[in-house]
Amino acid sequence: MFLTMIKPLFKNKKFIIGFSIFIIFLLMGFLGPVFYRVDPTEMTWDYEQPPSPSHPLGTDTYGRDILAQLFHGIRSSLYIGFLAAIISLVIGTFIGTLSAVKRGLVDDTLMAVTNIVLTTPSILIAILIASYLKVRSIEIVALILGLFQWPWFARAIRAQLMSVMSREYVNLSIMAGYSDLRLIFEDLIPTIATYAFMSFVLFINGGIMGEAGLSLIGLGPTRGISLGIMLQWAVLMEAVRRGMWWWFVPPGLSIVAITASLLVISTAMDEVFNPRLREE
Amino acid sequence: MASRSAVKYILRRLIFLFITYVVATTIVFILPRAIPGNPLSQILSNLSRVAQSNPEAIRAAEKNLMEEFGLGKPWYLQYVEFIGKALKGDLGTSITYYPRKVMDLIVPVIPWTLVLILPATIVAWILGNSLGALAAYRRNTWIDKGVLTGSLVVSQIPYYWLGMIFIFFFGVKLGWLPVQGAYSQGTIPDLSWAFFMDALKHYILPFLSIVVSAMGGWAIGMRLMVIYELGSDYANFSEYIGMKDKRIFRYVFRNSLLPQVTGLALSLGSVLGGALITEIVFNYPGTGYLLFKALTTLDYPLIQGVFVILIASVYLANFIVDFVYALIDPRIRIGQEE
Numbered sequence: 167m168f169l170t171m172i173k174p175l176f177k178n179k180k181f182i183i184g185f186s187i188f189i190i191f192l193l194m195g196f197l198g199p200v201f202y203r204v205d206p207t208e209m210t211w212d213y214e215q216p217p218s219p220s221h222p223l224g225t226d227t228y229g230r231d232i233l234a235q236l237f238h239g240i241r242s243s244l245y246i247g248f249l250a251a252i253i254s255l256v257i258g259t260f261i262g263t264l265s266a267v268k269r270g271l272v273d274d275t276l277m278a279v280t281n282i283v284l285t286t287p288s289i290l291i292a293i294l295i296a297s298y299l300k301v302r303s304i305e306i307v308a309l310i311l312g313l314f315q316w317p318w319f320a321r322a323i324r325a326q327l328m329s330v331m332s333r334e335y336v337n338l339s340i341m342a343g344y345s346d347l348r349l350i351f352e353d354l355i356p357t358i359a360t361y362a363f364m365s366f367v368l369f370i371n372g373g374i375m376g377e378a379g380l381s382l383i384g385l386g387p388t389r390g391i392s393l394g395i396m397l398q399w400a401v402l403m404e405a406v407r408r409g410m411w412w413w414f415v416p417p418g419l420s421i422v423a424i425t426a427s428l429l430v431i432s433t434a435m436d437e438v439f440n441p442r443l444r445e446e
Numbered sequence: 447m448a449s450r451s452a453v454k455y456i457l458r459r460l461i462f463l464f465i466t467y468v469v470a471t472t473i474v475f476i477l478p479r480a481i482p483g484n485p486l487s488q489i490l491s492n493l494s495r496v497a498q499s500n501p502e503a504i505r506a507a508e509k510n511l512m513e514e515f516g517l518g519k520p521w522y523l524q525y526v527e528f529i530g531k532a533l534k535g536d537l538g539t540s541i542t543y544y545p546r547k548v549m550d551l552i553v554p555v556i557p558w559t560l561v562l563i564l565p566a567t568i569v570a571w572i573l574g575n576s577l578g579a580l581a582a583y584r585r586n587t588w589i590d591k592g593v594l595t596g597s598l599v600v601s602q603i604p605y606y607w608l609g610m611i612f613i614f615f616f617g618v619k620l621g622w623l624p625v626q627g628a629y630s631q632g633t634i635p636d637l638s639w640a641f642f643m644d645a646l647k648h649y650i651l652p653f654l655s656i657v658v659s660a661m662g663g664w665a666i667g668m669r670l671m672v673i674y675e676l677g678s679d680y681a682n683f684s685e686y687i688g689m690k691d692k693r694i695f696r697y698v699f700r701n702s703l704l705p706q707v708t709g710l711a712l713s714l715g716s717v718l719g720g721a722l723i724t725e726i727v728f729n730y731p732g733t734g735y736l737l738f739k740a741l742t743t744l745d746y747p748l749i750q751g752v753f754v755i756l757i758a759s760v761y762l763a764n765f766i767v768d769f770v771y772a773l774i775d776p777r778i779r780i781g782q783e784e
Contacts (some may be wrong), residue, residue, distance in 0.1 A: 287760055383734075
């Protein structure tokens with residue numbers, strides 16, 4: 167069943183392109199550090215060198231290899247993105263389904279909370295929280311970002327489930343005496359699976375972008391290298407105004423390539439699975 | 447013109463935003479008290495660093511700080527005092543720039559941020575929506591494909607990174623435009639023509655980096671919206687009765703624009719976040735740059751102050767968008783719905 171579901175995806179040109187680009191970066195993050203065994207933190211006397219055979223992407227102010235940083239950065243940024251996405255997805259699904267199933271006061275309260283979080287700029291809250299934490303692990307950064315980007319998803323899930331709830335088969339399940347939990351897992355969750363997956367992909371983007379923003383403002387992970395941290399170093403050392411393009415172009419380009427490819431994947435899925443968008 | 451339903455809608459939004467503002471300031475209140483490691487003691491140890499150069503100031507600052515945080519009083523009194531002050535606009539005293547008030551530091555930088563973010567957001571919104579509508583109107587032509595592909599990529603470029611690319615290309619490589627600041631160093635902002643031209647030159651790159659990368663998202667959203675609307679019953683019906691394409695499109699365009707107005711309200715936060723970081727990249731003397739300086743010195747009263755002000759402005763902007771929405775949406779204006 168799963169195969170017949172994803173098969174039409176691989177006939178969509180957009181999906182293939184987006185998927186391929188994403189896989190390339192996924193492999194760079196996973197296998198890059200394995201095959202390119204240069205320590206990204208090792209300082210050498212070859213500082214601020216443009217790309218050369220010994221340093222394919224050049225070096226930074228401390229003579230550290232940019233390509234090695236890039237591989238580790240892609241790995242961490244993807245990790246942060248995934249982690250933040252899982253957190254957002256769980257919170258969003260929980261609040262959205264609970265609202266739709268319980269209705270009444272529970273629904274009102276949860277939606278009020280959702281709307282408050284939705285109106286409040288998540289990056290600002292993230293900045294405020296992060297500023298109070300002296301040590302920020304990669305996981306903490308992902309948590310801070312994941313905690314605030316779920317509201318639009320919760321709202322969409324709720325709306326969708328509200329309409330599912332009025333269908334016959336759900337009524338039958340309720341009459342058959344299903345518990346709320348069984349109802350949620352057997353009747354409701356499957357109807358939002360595709361949408362949840364598409365949103366998951368966008369949450370990854372939110373996590374990656376959020377990390378880059380936090381890092382640039384000086385509130386990124388305090389240990390480890392991410393794409394945002396690379397950009398922060400480049401800005402701190404005035405790489406842009408001193409013309410060291412090899413330092414700030416690769417991390418930014420990677421962010422754009424990863425997030426754009428994921429957005430293309432999600433858009434393509436929408437085109438394939440959403441009958442209103444299907445091209446005649 | 448202002449029907450009862452419009453007034454009701456506006457009032458409801460106003461109450462909601464007020465509650466949201468209280469919640470946000472509550473977070474500001476709770477955070478330093480809830481996070482382990484007690485940031486207040488961090489502030490004090492920060493103070494002692496400053497103190498080595500100026501021991502007189504530290505004692506005054508410390509006393510001030512204890513008073514402002516209301517330490518020693520029960521927490522609910524602290525809270526009431528804090529919210530009251532926040533609503534009055536009293537945000538405390540900066541540590542780094544002691545004894546200057548946080549408010550006095552923030553107020554002068556706000557215009558720079560507004561001047562950058564408002565026009566950029568509006569221009570991006572108009573251009574993006576027009577492009578998106580055009581793409582949907584010419585669905586499946588090369589225009590559509592070009593706009594969609596371009597928008598998908600461009601919408602994912604962080605403003606600040608596009609800013610870096612622009613600085614490098616137009617500033618460093620070509621030398622056409624200044625690479626940092628909002629005006630040349632050494633000039634004093636005044637109302638002269640020369641200063642205006644100087645500021646304008648500095649303005650182009652940060653402005654363009656926000657406009658270009660913000661445009662993509664609007665184009666994608668609008669394209670989708672118009673495609674949906676074109677498939678709706680009224681659009682099909684108009685086609686059957688032989689209405690001209692252009693006229694149908696005008697109706698469709700206006701209907702598709704409504705959700706984009708709501709979208710504008712929802713996107714304000716992330717636009718602001720991106721713009722703040724863009725300011726840092728450009729050393730542009732706005733709120734983001736001030737926040738950045740406050741963060742590097744861990745000047746908590748200033749960080750909190752900037753946060754409260756920014757959040758309040760986002761809510762205010764939200765309210766303005768809601769207001770505009772109530773004016774242009776006939777369902778609210780005339781009050782057909784509820």
